[in-house]
Amino acid sequence: MTATTAIGAGLNRIEAAAKVTGAARYAGEIPLDGHAYGSVVQSTIARGQVTMIDADAVLARPGVLAVLTHDNAPRLHRADDTDAELLVLQDDRVRYRGQAVALVIAETLEQARAGAELLDVTYQPEDHDVVFAADHPRLYAPEHVNPNYPTDTSVGDVDAALASAAIVVDATYSTPAEHNNPMEPHAAIAQWDGDRLTVYDSNQGATSVRQALTTLFGLADGAVRVLSEHVGGGFGAKGSTRPHAVLAAMGARFTERPIRVTLTRQQMFAMVGYRTPTIQHMRLGADADATLVALEHTAYSQTSQVLEFAEQTALISRLMYAAPNLRTRHRVVALDVPTPRWMRAPGEAPGSFALESAMDELATACGVDPIELRVRNEPSVEPDSGLPFSSRNLIACLHEGAERFGWASRDPRPGVRRDGRWLIGTGVASSTYPARSAPSTAAATALADGSFVVEITASDIGTGARTALTQIAADELRAPTERVEVRIGDSDFGQAMIAGGSMGTASWSWAIAKACRELLHTLHEIGTVPPEGVTAHADTAEDIKAQAQLSRHAFGAQFAEVRVDVDTGEVRVPRLCGVFAAGRIINAKTGRSQLIGGMTMGIGMALLEEGVMDPQFGDYVNHDLASYHVPVNGDVHDIDVSWIDEHDDRLNPVGVKGIGEIGIVGTAAALANAVWHATGHRHRHLPIRPDRVLTSLA
Amino acid sequence: MDFLYARSWDEALAAKAERPDAVPISGGTDLMVDLNFDRRRPDALLDLNGVEEFTRWERVNGHVRIGAAVPFTRIINEIGSLVPGLAIASRTVGSPQIRNRGTLGGNLATASPAGDALPPLMVADATVEVGSVRGERTVPVREFFTGPKRSVLEPDELIRAVLVPVADGPQQFAKVGTRNAMVISVCSFALALHPARRTVAGCIGSAGPTVLPTPDAEQYLEAELADRRLWDSRAELDEAVATRFGELAGAHARPIDDVRGTADYRRHAVAVLARRTLQWTWTEYRRAQR
Numbered sequence: 001m002t003a004t005t006a007i008g009a010g011l012n013r014i015e016a017a018a019k020v021t022g023a024a025r026y027a028g029e030i031p032l033d034g035h036a037y038g039s040v041v042q043s044t045i046a047r048g049q050v051t052m053i054d055a056d057a058v059l060a061r062p063g064v065l066a067v068l069t070h071d072n073a074p075r076l077h078r079a080d081d082t083d084a085e086l087l088v089l090q091d092d093r094v095r096y097r098g099q100a101v102a103l104v105i106a107e108t109l110e111q112a113r114a115g116a117e118l119l120d121v122t123y124q125p126e127d128h129d130v131v132f133a134a135d136h137p138r139l140y141a142p143e144h145v146n147p148n149y150p151t152d153t154s155v156g157d158v159d160a161a162l163a164s165a166a167i168v169v170d171a172t173y174s175t176p177a178e179h180n181n182p183m184e185p186h187a188a189i190a191q192w193d194g195d196r197l198t199v200y201d202s203n204q205g206a207t208s209v210r211q212a213l214t215t216l217f218g219l220a221d222g223a224v225r226v227l228s229e230h231v232g233g234g235f236g237a238k239g240s241t242r243p244h245a246v247l248a249a250m251g252a253r254f255t256e257r258p259i260r261v262t263l264t265r266q267q268m269f270a271m272v273g274y275r276t277p278t279i280q281h282m283r284l285g286a287d288a289d290a291t292l293v294a295l296e297h298t299a300y301s302q303t304s305q306v307l308e309f310a311e312q313t314a315l316i317s318r319l320m321y322a323a324p325n326l327r328t329r330h331r332v333v334a335l336d337v338p339t340p341r342w343m344r345a346p347g348e349a350p351g352s353f354a355l356e357s358a359m360d361e362l363a364t365a366c367g368v369d370p371i372e373l374r375v376r377n378e379p380s381v382e383p384d385s386g387l388p389f390s391s392r393n394l395i396a397c398l399h400e401g402a403e404r405f406g407w408a409s410r411d412p413r414p415g416v417r418r419d420g421r422w423l424i425g426t427g428v429a430s431s432t433y434p435a436r437s438a439p440s441t442a443a444a445t446a447l448a449d450g451s452f453v454v455e456i457t458a459s460d461i462g463t464g465a466r467t468a469l470t471q472i473a474a475d476e477l478r479a480p481t482e483r484v485e486v487r488i489g490d491s492d493f494g495q496a497m498i499a500g501g502s503m504g505t506a507s508w509s510w511a512i513a514k515a516c517r518e519l520l521h522t523l524h525e526i527g528t529v530p531p532e533g534v535t536a537h538a539d540t541a542e543d544i545k546a547q548a549q550l551s552r553h554a555f556g557a558q559f560a561e562v563r564v565d566v567d568t569g570e571v572r573v574p575r576l577c578g579v580f581a582a583g584r585i586i587n588a589k590t591g592r593s594q595l596i597g598g599m600t601m602g603i604g605m606a607l608l609e610e611g612v613m614d615p616q617f618g619d620y621v622n623h624d625l626a627s628y629h630v631p632v633n634g635d636v637h638d639i640d641v642s643w644i645d646e647h648d649d650r651l652n653p654v655g656v657k658g659i660g661e662i663g664i665v666g667t668a669a670a671l672a673n674a675v676w677h678a679t680g681h682r683h684r685h686l687p688i689r690p691d692r693v694l695t696s697l698a
Numbered sequence: 699m700d701f702l703y704a705r706s707w708d709e710a711l712a713a714k715a716e717r718p719d720a721v722p723i724s725g726g727t728d729l730m731v732d733l734n735f736d737r738r739r740p741d742a743l744l745d746l747n748g749v750e751e752f753t754r755w756e757r758v759n760g761h762v763r764i765g766a767a768v769p770f771t772r773i774i775n776e777i778g779s780l781v782p783g784l785a786i787a788s789r790t791v792g793s794p795q796i797r798n799r800g801t802l803g804g805n806l807a808t809a810s811p812a813g814d815a816l817p818p819l820m821v822a823d824a825t826v827e828v829g830s831v832r833g834e835r836t837v838p839v840r841e842f843f844t845g846p847k848r849s850v851l852e853p854d855e856l857i858r859a860v861l862v863p864v865a866d867g868p869q870q871f872a873k874v875g876t877r878n879a880m881v882i883s884v885c886s887f888a889l890a891l892h893p894a895r896r897t898v899a900g901c902i903g904s905a906g907p908t909v910l911p912t913p914d915a916e917q918y919l920e921a922e923l924a925d926r927r928l929w930d931s932r933a934e935l936d937e938a939v940a941t942r943f944g945e946l947a948g949a950h951a952r953p954i955d956d957v958r959g960t961a962d963y964r965r966h967a968v969a970v971l972a973r974r975t976l977q978w979t980w981t982e983y984r985r986a987q988r
Contacts (some may be wrong), residue, residue: 012967117736266735454929564823567969567970567974568874568967569963570874607877608877610823612957621957622746622957624735626731626882627958629876629877629881631877632878632879632880633878633879634877634878634879635877635878663859688877689876690874690884690963691959691960691962691963691965692960694963696967
């Protein structure tokens, strides 16, 4: 492991000054000579056919340069793994409301938007099906669930175990569609030079966008360069190439000018993915001493008619608790809706709501403390696979959190604490998230002046990745952070993992550590740095392939206190406490911010966020941030975040597990469990809205 | 889109007379949202930011005369003690940035039932000064709204100022939102006690086509206060009276179901807010004695 000096410190963001002074440029701000603007026209029906697009009137407007439709747009190439959402303007089919049906290109943004609003599109609508239900006749079992997990798993005989269990919890939970809307809208500006394409794009991984564009436009390897130096948030919505980048490149090819496409906030609700609604059926069986004998988790979710995205909602139940009879199943239905995609902790976030709520119900049914229930059912190996854990400190987190939160004095009875008009309750839930690494490349260069440059196609989506990687490189190079420059966000630096799946830092740090160690070795051999500098390259593909088969996960425990207004049903959250065991935390400041951000998003999931589908028009009606509510400062009070000192040398050279997602896992369940403790009423459907609370209290 | 700019009240009236279709813009906190979402595409905007008198307030004969473009932040900071109900409501408007820009004139002209400043203006018996090149008139706020987002303003008229009587008793405002800030209210309620006149006034926001007065609740409470001689004794208010007042106020709501809340929830919540604002104002009235 690395000897640490910089690692662990709360270093300020290296690019902070550039960001707050506006010097940092985001994709939608990159000025290229002679660029024009593309504005996306979205379908106004949920299913059917575009029968005519009359562009003449729009083309006659001042400044309008082109109207791209399926009739004239450049033809795209597809490979087996091509994301079908990217095959924009290739045919006349409408597969969901909000799908791109044209791009209006004009000299100014205003001209492009005005043209897009006036474009006359005629449709042949067909009956659409947009209503998700657990008894939908077209539900099916996908071949695998995201990204490549088995759809169903089964150990032992769940039905028999449940039939003879002393205590059974059988309950259905649901979570609504949730939308990830980073502050920076998706934007790209594309420029062609012959058969070379350069795209400044807002994404979570420039090499994955490069690969997609290379395929779609049938280009040679190395012909595409994607740059994304600064990205204003992602939460999964920028995890892979999105249609705006393809449209910008198409528009640029068509007009032979650089074209910028920036999605509007409202367009993002249909065009960049969202979290699928879920319905989850849980069956838990236990002995009288609260030992689990059976656990069954069946999850239903939706996908689109464009491509299959099957969320791994029940994955969490394969590893959390030691049930000898364990079954998980996923079913999905393809509706005429936008394609759901990754949103912070896909799978674990909604899955943990069901599992951790059901565990709370089981604790009550068994008459044991919810922490004690988890302690009694702590597995020694991963229950589903039998693999050993590389490290697992769930119980340590629960105990540490109980101490910090003051759990010991808790009266388990629900609905008995009242302060004026407020009912008060507390709840707990476990958190987990996979700790994986993926192949990446990096280069480390020593310069003659004693400084270093590290290049890697990492993406800093606001997480502080650039700063954390600088700390890692500095420690590897045994140099102060001021002498190390880490350059990121340029696909020309070579293939690297995206900032996704909580795998960014784990994957990038491995490649950086390897390159830096190689560089130090070279420097040791040659003695002095030559005037032109010296560079070492690293690729971790073989290292990762050679990893031992282990169950690698971060764990955590979350505690919540709520106050419920008996008259209005409003739920307030005076405090949250999260304790995590996530390997080595590289930057204490940005790391804490990541976890606070995840837990804050968990408050939104529990109490506020709900994409409301309009069955008549097939659209999420609250498709803006005025009506789709995320928590604001007034909703967030005390969030206490800490981590235990965890050393796991079977992860990667730096010992990183990743913290991008675990913060949102378990928060909603902890809050729902606290609402139960406050009121005596179990809320199995999110969000826990005032009207739902009030109805339950009536 | 034509962009007209006025530097004085007379210039603004002349421009509005010439272009009655021009939509006035001051803080822009409502209008810019409509433009951005393409809900409206007016042929002309009339920018009132150059009219300095709109941003002034003054005390006139027991009233505060608040220029149409005095932003909420200044109402809170500069005249909060004179018009407490309005100040409480102003604090719940949007974010600090919105409160720095948003104005009373905009709240009135937009005439949304969810306009946070409107219920407190109603219960304070405020009047609106409007004018056109044809002349000026004053309209009681109680008569200003004719429907959802509709008012008595003629196409050539502009709002000049709002005359709010200095509070003669406790005032309160409360709202329910689906989160704790930056939220359009699910419903709201304003209440003013007028001890000198021995009257009370309540008003519902965001639970009907316009802000709604609550005459049945007011008559009930006035009778109770009179029968029990509570104005003089300043004795504690019976919980049952507050509850009944809330129920009667809630019965005046004419809510709809929407993504912010169900009609049933709104009716119930209005009753809760009416009860609570009564308890708060009465407690304040009792304390004022000592």
